[in-house]
Amino acid sequence: MSYFNGNLLAGWLVDGTGDSAKKNFVLEIRKGMISRVYPAKLNNRKEDFIPDNPHLLDLSKYCILPAFMDAHVHLSMSGTTDSVWRQYQLKAGFEEIKPVIEKHIREHLTHGIVAVRDGGDHSGYVYRYVQEDHGTNGNRLIIRNSGRAWKKPGRYGRLVGRSVGEETLDKAIEKEMTCLNSNIPDQVKVINSGINSLKTFSKETPEQFNLDEMRTAVNMAANFGIPVMVHANGRTPVQISIEAGCRSIEHGFFMGEDNLKRMADRGTFWVPTAVTMKSYREQLDNSGQEAAIAQKNLDHQLLQISMAKDSGVRMAVGTDSGSLGVHHGAAVAEEIRLLIQAGLTLENAIVCATANSAELLGLKQTGQLIPGKEATFIAIKSNLKNLQENLNQVEKLFIKGNQII
Ligand SMILES: [Zn+2]
Structure with a gap:
């Protein structure tokens, strides 16, 4: 098990709010919670790092969804x-x-x-x-x-x-x-x-x-x-x-x-x-x-x-x-x-x-990938187009920032 405290680059983000999937978005994760969500500036990756936390988990080939x-x-x-x-x-x-x-x-x-x-x-x-x-x-x-x-x-x-x-x-x-x-x-x-x-x-x-x-x-x-x-x-x-x-x-x-x-x-x-x-x-x-x-x-x-x-x-x-x-x-x-x-x-x-x-289920702190919610999510190696058929191909699972799978 490893604890992730940093920024995650999502190839596609389906955030659980019902909004359209977002391409190339960054999730900022601090102490198991999502603190910020913003579009990546892919031309200048350094912009996606923040000085006090130079960790970027590159999941640009993945769709990121709430667990x-x-x-x-x-x-x-x-x-x-x-x-x-x-x-x-x-x-x-x-x-x-x-x-x-x-x-x-x-x-x-x-x-x-x-x-x-x-x-x-x-x-x-x-x-x-x-x-x-x-x-x-x-x-x-x-x-x-x-x-x-x-x-x-x-x-x-x-x-x-x-x-x-x-x-x-x-x-x-x-x-x-x-x-x-x-x-x-x-x-x-x-x-x-x-x-x-x-x-x-x-x-x-x-x-x-x-x-x-x-x-x-x-x-x-x-x-x-x-x-x-x-x-x-x-x-x-x-x-x-x-x-x-x-x-x-x-x-x-x-x-x-x-x-x-x-x-x-x-x-x-x-x-x-x-x-x-x-x-x-x-x-x-x-x-x-x-x-x-x-x-x-x-x-x-x-x-x-x-x-x-x-x-x-x-x-x-x-x-x-x-x-x-x-x-x-x-x-x-x-x-x-x-x-x-x-x-x-x-x-x-x-x-x-x-x-x-x-x-x-009374778990309101989770279920959406927006600021203030728990960093509990899955990563599926897929583009958005094939996500529906790949929903069972869960490669990574994070619960409150801890990588379980
Ligand atoms: Zn039954």
């Missing part, structure tokens, strides 16, 4: 398509899953991802990992964990959580948080619909919790100082979740335009996880009906993303990594490319994976 964040992962599960392994990892004990979590952490860092929000697992292993690790596990990935998600008895969600049983949702949250005392998770995860059908296009499932149940749950979580992230597909489950005051809607397939407007009005984040449907399509037999439905589901989600862009919905890149065919680390670039396919500019798609996810 990525993935707002929806499942660290305890891998994206493998091997059905035997998928079954095994659901039943395995903590000691067996711990190295799996650590492997995924490394995969995130090597892909330039510095923070993730975990959407929960049935056994609460990610929560346990975070507690035992105390944040000093030799890596620098920030994990916002959910513990185990909440669902209604008999409904979808066992994979990532457990049922409230006889309790009301708010009481179940209160009991658990009181029991955990000071070691509470970073957010509450609630499952408030089913999953998308691969047999019937746009089939909606009923909500698991009604508006009153969700509202009291959001208030209860707020009493413990944490937000609610909610798995919701379809018009009614999403509407309930937004109106209840949830911080983010996860997936939101087939939620409809009215819900996009509601989210824009209330500032609710949307994490579309479009890459999950792309992976399904790729994994399924292409000649079958399910692959065709998966493609239609994906196309519909891209249309919703396009409408969200026009309505001003704040979107964050989340991949649902750990679900079938969605691989930790690599999936972030895939999701960014899908946002671009849906009509976002490259720069705005990058905002979704940097500044927006940083805000959603």
